[in-house]
Amino acid sequence: MTRKAVITGVGVVAPGGVGREAFWDTLTAGRTATREITLFDASEFRSRIAAEADFDAVAAGLSAREIRRMDRAAQFAVVSAREALRDSGITGVDPGRIAVSIGSAVGCTMGLEEEYAVLSDGGRQWLVDHTYGVPHLYGYMVPSTLAVEVANEVSAEGPVGLISTGCTSGLDAVSHGAQLIQEGAADLVLAGATDAPISPITSACFDAIKATSPSNHDAAHASRPFDKRRDGFVLGEGSAVMVLEEEESARRRGAHIYAEVAGFASRSNAFHMTGLKPDGREMAEAITVALRRAKLDKSDVDYINAHGSGTKQNDRHETAAFKRSLGNRAYEVPVSSIKSMVGHSLGAIGSIEVAACALALDRQVVPPTANLHHADPECDLDYVPLVAREHAMDAVLSVGSGFGGFQTAMLLTRV
Amino acid sequence: MADTVITGLGVFAPTGIGAEEHWTAVLDGKSGIGHITRFDASGYPVVLAGEVPGFDAREHVPGRLIPQTDTWTHLALAAAEAALADSGADPKSLPEYEMAVVTSSSSGGTAFGQGEMERLYQKGPSWVGAYQSIAWFYAATTGQISIQHGMRGPCGVICAEQAGGLDVVAQARRLLRTQSRLVVTGGTDSAMCPYGLVAQMANGLMSTSDDPARAYVPFDADARGYVPGEGGAILIAERAEGAEGRGYGAILGHASGFDQSERTGRPPVLAATIRRALDDAGLNPSGVDVVFADAAGTPELDRIEAEALAAVFGPRGVPVTAPKTLTGRLYGGGAPLDVATALLALRDGVIPHTAGTERLARGMEIDLVLGQPRQQPLSTALVVARGYGGFTAALVLGRGDRA
Amino acid sequence: MSTFSLDDLREIMRQSAGVEAGVDLDADITDIEFIELGYDSLALLELAIQVKRKYGVSIPDDDVVDMTTPRIAVEYINRQLVGAEV
Structure with missing residues (x-):
């Protein structure tokens, strides 16, 4: 008996528009979401462009406490997870049969860096001042927080993990989620990935190895894969979370099936x-x-x-x-x-x-x-x-x- | 099912460099916890940690890799080298795509990252080094091990704080059952820099005691939190077939779950997770000879663990121990080190004691091995690990046939 | 400081990329290509950043690519140092 893992819900936070349909509209219109960086002052950087998500945490439904507690990457993941769950319409799954597999390359870097700047007084103190530490600082330090937030969102009590294999994290996390369905370790998996890397330290590290595009004069057309005149990648941010289920049970409940992770x-x-x-x-x-x-x-x-x-x-x-x-x-x-x-x-x-x-x-x-x-x-x-x-x-x-x-x-x- | 075995142990821990040095220290109750030496921690509430004593990367890591990696990766590269040598496997003779690397990490290259952020904030973006891009991120260790040993199979990294170290062993078993012949697994961590320590302190679970002998005393009436540490263990996992006579022990069962009890009031998942791991191993509770506890060291988390063990095994129904009181909690490296210690215990038929803990807190219905090691024949061991936020994992090991 | 010697470069090479087993930086490395000494593109970028940190000399992207041997690097950095003093 082989169990097949199918996608029955899709949630997306991406540059160009928040939500699955806005995302699809961006893609099918061939519209670019790359622009000059607004999330921080990038004037001294080699690459000053990025694809930023126009993400309004309040409009996206997050509470004041969630916004305070969560790094931007966690906010993306939770909002995506909620959309995916709504999209799938799934309810009533035993918490022990719910799993979470979230990917992220750089975790809560943004929160970690912002807090570093405060605790070190702008980099002046190697012995950072702990009295300025926020209560959720440890949550920023460990990337597993991103999976924790999604797990809490769905009250998952099954296997929960954060997969961090750099730029293949997203594919690897969905693969792992599909595997949990196939093996029978879970009946519902929230699988996807999130990153919010548009911050000074991440931009600087890609500047240092000349990996990102310096086409600052033409931000909207800076990301040019397969074009002879490409000159590096353009940093982006966002999240997508999928609802994965076993095919037969998805069919039984009449779910819309987007695809099988085959x-x-x-x-x-x-x-x-x-x-x-x-x-x-x-x-x-x-x-x-x-x-x-x-x-x-x-x-x-x-x-x-x-x-x-x-x-x-x-x-x-x-x-x-x-x-x-x-x-x-x-x-x-x-x-x-x-x-x-x-x-x-x-x-x-x-x-x-x-x-x-x-x-x-x-x-x-x-x-x-x-x-x-x-x-x-x-x-x-x-x-x-x-x-x-x-x-x-x-x-x-x-x-x-x-x-x-x-x-x-x-x-x-x-x- | 004993189809996958651990054949190599590479230990770099506060208790020593090398599996045997570590094991001797554990049996002697020799602690690796002391005042932090890597930086001046005297102004912080937490002043103790388990540092790997006398670790000099230049003695263990290829020179070219030292500047491009953080201490956490130095420790893992060194441990991987030692584990491979210990395993008796020859990576050069194995098909390149059938060797995989799956490590656990909890916080990446923290000290490296603090140094580069300091340059960024003090001097500007063009002062950030070229290696920040490959040293800080959580996949650095797995990537470097894969490159160093020519392993072209699947590469994985699982972050689940302290529980991730068991989940990677389970992932190694999954790969061995489906496509790989050798998996480098386990993990290390090191957050021994001021920002790393301060960020850890924010979880409110750490001990502020300055007495190395009594700062981290899980299940004790005086339990007051845990002491952090660095290092861990890299393990070589192989298919049992082909590893005859080389196995320290078999990976018999695993399960992981996620605890929602603190947030939702639902019952803790630990007991159910242990039962699922036993089912996976095809064992009844009575088939488990010793438990290596998670031993969080805070009264509430200790109580949850003791109750789960009592529920599964009966009150004081199985010997329980926590040698991690000698190292502190090592995050991504902690559970792999417990696996290594458990395998050595199975090999020698001796349960190491829990040093430090003296008097069990009220209601702890567990047979915690105290005072001195307990000699007894051992066939199976259960290792429990929990990670911050709710991660819960259990791994069952069986004694090996290592000659 | 107005001159940058091969020894200065050796020091930066040790710091920026370590030393590959089997490579002797103290030998006559003047005209041996960096790649043969175990210094890949990433190591050269790090070397350029360390030169900037220590000597205040910025090396543009394209020029890093052209610095294929220690001799070319030392001569280039010296030209920049002289230029910086004028």
């Missing part, structure tokens, strides 16, 4: 913390294994949601990985990167991309790659430039690639 796999390049070899070998292996687990052939893949971060090495690496794993099929299917519109929200983006894939399957529309005007001869696939496309899809592939050398692939199928 297969997933992760591999590592064991090569370099930030560098990628151009051959895409390990990502290709992850794709091949994910296909096998999903019992799909490469010819079954109808759309690839690329990592598409907008760095030259990534775009070439994954283009090679698609060709290596899918052969000619890589040339036949649309490939797009939503990071061109909503930026790269580190660990969160993998789950936001899963949400995009679930919606793409559900609505049979492929989101475009915005800002793609000048083809890179080394990236010669169909990257769906600028305009969304109606497209018949039964299976879609989403991939992620991150620091540490981690590569993850996931297949979603229409059921």
Whole structure:
């Protein structure tokens, strides 16, 4: 007896609009949400642009206490989880059968940094002054707080975990959630990821390694995956949380099923913390294994949601990985990167991309790659430039690639 | 089902460097807790911690990796090297995609991060170093171990505070059952910097005592919180088939849950979680020979644990111990160290005592091993871990066949 | 300070990227490429940041890429130091 994990609820907080439908509207309109940073004074930074979420915590339904207690990343996660639960309509699950699997690359960095600035008196005191510590400071220190907040939201008493594998956290967290359903360890899993990294320390660390785009003069068009003139990724923020259920019980209660999480796999390049070899070998292996687990052939893949971060090495690496794993099929299917519109929200983006894939399957529309005007001869696939496309899809592939050398692939199928 | 085993132990803990040094200290009741030396903590309410004594990264970590990683990762790289050597496995002979790395972390590269934030706030963004991007984040340790040993299988990181250290062992077992042949697991943590300590203090669960012998005394009538520590253990997990004669012990069962009792008034989940782990192991409560407790060290959390153990095993129904009083709580590294200690106990047929604790608090219906180690044949051990916020995990281990 | 020597660079290299096993920084490394000495792109970016911290010399992105050997780096940093004094 194999239990299948299906997505029956989707909640999203993303740049360009809060909520699932606003998110889908941004994607299908090909609208970019990158802009000059407003969350802090970035005037001294190399990259002064980001994709920020226009997130109003009060309007999003959070109480004054929740706002005080929660880091921005936690706020995103809780708001996404609530939307996903509402969307699924699920109720009455035994708390012991509810699990939570949340991903995050940098945890509650924003809260941790803001409090550091206060306790250290603007960096002047190495021996920081503990008398200025806020009660929830420990909650900022441990990223597991993000999973705790979601678990409390649904009164989960089953397995709860925070998965932190850098930029593949989102895909890995959804994979882990699906696994819990498949194994029978839970009947309902809130799975997704969140990150709110648009803060001085995170911006500075990417400045230092020249990973982010310095196209400050043209913020709206700075995220240019697969374009010959790309010059780095644009930091983003946000969250997506999915409701995962076992297929049969979802059908019994008449739930709307977006997609099945049919297969997933992760591999590592064991090569370099930030560098990628151009051959895409390990990502290709992850794709091949994910296909096998999903019992799909490469010819079954109808759309690839690329990592598409907008760095030259990534775009070439994954283009090679698609060709290596899918052969000619890589040339036949649309490939797009939503990071061109909503930026790269580190660990969160993998789950936001899963949400995009679930919606793409559900609505049979492929989101475009915005800002793609000048083809890179080394990236010669169909990257769906600028305009969304109606497209018949039964299976879609989403991939992620991150620091540490981690590569993850996931297949979603229409059921 | 004894299909997965632990074959290698790499210990870097306040009780010593190396599994045997640690084990000797545990049996001798030799504490690694003392006044914090890494920085001047005298102005803080918490002044004690368990620091890894005499740890010099240059002796254990490749030179090139030292500047690009935090102490927490230094400890893990060193422990991984030791664990692999101890396991007798040869990574070079195994298929690259069939070796995986899954570690637990609770707070990442805290001291590294404080240093870089200080530069940022004092000097400006262009003073932040290139390694901040790869040293601070929670996946740094897993990534560096994977690179160092050419392991190209799945890489994972679980953050569930102190409970994460058991969940990673369960994840290792899951990978061994489905796709991997060797998994580097366990974890370490180190938040030995002023900001790290102050952030920990905010949880209100730490001991402000300045007496190293009595600051952290779980289940004691004088329990007053816990002492933090650094380090932990890296473990090598393999399929039993192919590891004959090398296993310290088998991973028999696991379960995890999440406690909502403080918030909702529902009953604590610990007893149910332990029962699920026993079911997974195919054992009755009477089949468990010793329990390595979570031992939070605060009266309320101790009471919840003691009640759960009494509910599952009967009042004083099984020997219970908490050698972590010698190290302090090590967060992501704590439960892996307990797993290592439990495996050594199974190997030698001796239950280490809980040093420090003297007089059980009223209502603690547990057989806590006090005063000195207790010799007795052991076949199975239960390790319990809880993490801040409600994380709850239980792992059942069986004695190995290590020659 | 107006001159930057190979020894100054060695010191920064040790701090910024440590020393790969089998590499002797005290040997004549003047014309050996950084990559052969175990210093990858990330290590060179860190080296540039440390030069800025210690000597106040900013090295633009493109110039970091062009600094392939210790000789080129030392000459480049010296030119900047002289320029900074004028």
